[in-house]
Amino acid sequence: MSIYLGLTLCYCFIYLQAYTTLPLAMRLRGLPPDAYGLAIAVNGVLIVVAQPLASGWLSARDKTTALAAGIVIIGLGFGLTTAAGSTLAYAATVAVWTLGEIVTAGLGQAIVADLAPAHLRGLYSGAYGSVWSAAYLIGPLAGTRLLAIGAPVLWLGCASICTAAAMALLALGPGIRQRSTP
Numbered sequence: 001m002s003i004y005l006g007l008t009l010c011y012c013f014i015y016l017q018a019y020t021t022l023p024l025a026m027r028l029r030g031l032p033p034d035a036y037g038l039a040i041a042v043n044g045v046l047i048v049v050a051q052p053l054a055s056g057w058l059s060a061r062d063k064t065t066a067l068a069a070g071i072v073i074i075g076l077g078f079g080l081t082t083a084a085g086s087t088l089a090y091a092a093t094v095a096v097w098t099l100g101e102i103v104t105a106g107l108g109q110a111i112v113a114d115l116a117p118a119h120l121r122g123l124y125s126g127a128y129g130s131v132w133s134a135a136y137l138i139g140p141l142a143g144t145r146l147l148a149i150g151a152p153v154l155w156l157g158c159a160s161i162c163t164a165a166a167m168a169l170l171a172l173g174p175g176i177r178q179r180s181t182p
Contacts, residue, residue: 001115001124003172005131008108010165011071012135013142014078014158018043018097021143022081022090025151029085039090046098054102063107063114063180064173068166070103075162082155114180 023036058066077097084090109128116124146154 001112001127003168004111004115004176005127007165007169007172008128008131009135009138010161011074011104011108012132013139014074014162015101016135016139017078017143017154017158018094020140021147021154024144025081025147025154026087026090028147028151031087031090035087035090038087039094042091042094043098043101046095047102050099051102051105058103058107062173062177063111064169064176067104067107067111068169068173070100070107071162071166071169073097073100073103075159075166076100078155078162079159080155081158082152111176111180115176 018040022040023033026036026039027033074097077093077095077100080096081090081093084093109125112124112128113121143154146157
């Protein structure tokens with residue numbers, strides 16, 4: 001479980017860059033503040049449109065494999081941010097990582113619930129929530145430091161971390177499936 005929580009922290013760290021360093025990076029590229037609002041609006045629209053369509057399809061998939069795929073898509077979206085320079089280009093990268101977000105939504109917590117013995121579900125769920133809280137602290141601090149070094153360092157680092165986390169999650173998959181079997 002602790003390795004899974006560490007991988008979750010990696011994912012959360014990357015995901016939170018959308019709300020912390022992305023607007024800063026767009027400003028550094030000379031875009032006005034409303035450009036971030038327009039780009040991030042793509043996230044909400046796609047979630048409203050695609051989430052209901054994806055839910056049924058995802059429920060028939062292996063949770064660990066689907067989560068790993070979603071994390072890779074998120075990494076791809078953030079990695080592509082390196083090449084963005086216009087509001088439209090940033091909106092396109094938001095669209096990519098939003099597709100990954102749609103895939104990952106709920107899967108992380110579902111895996112935790114599957115892994116937890118019935119009498120420890122609250123403890124496991126609390127540990128999972130604590131990882132998100134830690135990411136809310138670490139994400140902005142580390143993300144802004146990486147952005148100060150250079151936007152490509154941040155965005156390509158995000159892509160690399162997502163790729164490594166997804167590969168590790170796939171390696172954990174057999175163990176997670178074994179522990180999840182009732």
